[in-house]
Amino acid sequence: MSFINLREKIVQVKIVYYGPGRGGKTTNLEYINRKFSKQIQSEMVSLKTHGDRTLFFDFLPFNMGQIKGYELKIQLYTVPGQVKYNATRKLVLKGVDGIVFVADAQEQMREKNIRSLNQLHENLRDYKESIFRIPLVLQYNKVDLRNQGIPILPISILEKDLNSKLKVPSFEGSALTGYNVAETLKKIISSTVVSIQKKLQ
Amino acid sequence: MNYGVVSQEQLEKIDAILTEKLIKIGVDCVIIIDMAGNIITAKDNGTSKYDVYSFAALAAGNFATVDAMAKLVGEQEFSLLFHKGTDCNIHFSKIDDELLLITMFGKNISLGFLRLNVVETIERIQKLWG
Secondary structure, eight states: OOEEETTTTEEEEEEEEEOSTTSSHHHHHHHHHHHTGGGOOSOOEEEEOTTSOEEEEEEEEEEEEEETTEEEEEEEEEOOOSGGGHHHHHHHHTTOOEEEEEEEOBGGGHHHHHHHHHHHHHHHHHTTOOTTTSOEEEEEEOGGGGGGTOOBOOHHHHHHHHHTTTOOOEEEOBTTTTBTHHHHHHHHHHHHHHHHHHHHO | OOOSEEOHHHHHHHHHHHHHHTGGGTOSEEEEEETTSOEEEEEEOSSOOOOHHHHHHHHHHHHHHHHHHHHHTTOSOOOOEEEEOSSOEEEEEESSSSEEEEEEEOTTSOHHHHHHHHHHHHHHHHHHHO
8 A cells, every 4th residue: 555644745656566487577677777767766675596586576666756746756566476485475565556467478488477467366365455456557578589589479369368357558568678668667657646546535 | 543644743743752762762763664665754863874765665574574484383473573783783563563663773772771662652653543
């Protein structure tokens, strides 16, 4: 849940990047960290294993400037994608305001995307949240691999697999090159802010 | 308890309690966060500057992890969480199911004295929310 400080006029919003292991969640945050360094006052925090896999989460605080006199502080988190870490994934989801689901568009990852999205649905339900209500944006990551001859799922299949019931905004993306990383971020921030405004009315 | 929006009056009262019970006894920095990692309020002694936003995210994760470990060994919770360093120590205490009080202090304060003040601080903050 977002926290609003009326005295200092600050709104804190928690956005979580969720998705299967090695899908590009951390790479999304790393790109944002490089690209928008002016809006980021502190260092990105990464809790990772020696093998560079996310162990607990990455954290990146991001200043969006002012909206209606309130300073918007966006807190970006990733979850660990590996299957065995669901307990920690769930901890990171606590109090989430908006979610970016980073799917891996490689053909061989089709099953893992679906499984991860289903688990997100269950994890949110445990917090009495609904995947159908929470602001959510899908990113079909790694489409740049198409140029290297690696089989990539057509967007129509990804949409059918992951977005046929949700019907949320979705983007092709490449976290490594930065393609649609900022667009994904902008979309989730605007959906989340609209949702918070609605809740407050 | 609805802490999603804290009124200006409530925040001022909380800040006054934190200043009186903790900052005045020589604590470097005190932060109240929620379990999602949001900062409710932060007070410092004017000389210590910490990156409180990253700190809050890590502290919430840390507390949640310890809480999960407690449950694994059959404990309701580990009520005292304390990290000791050479120059800086960190003390965590639960205010209620949603809020945490984090205190950073140096060598000049004993842990016992700090804990007494933390307990009183928490009692007074709980009364504010009734």
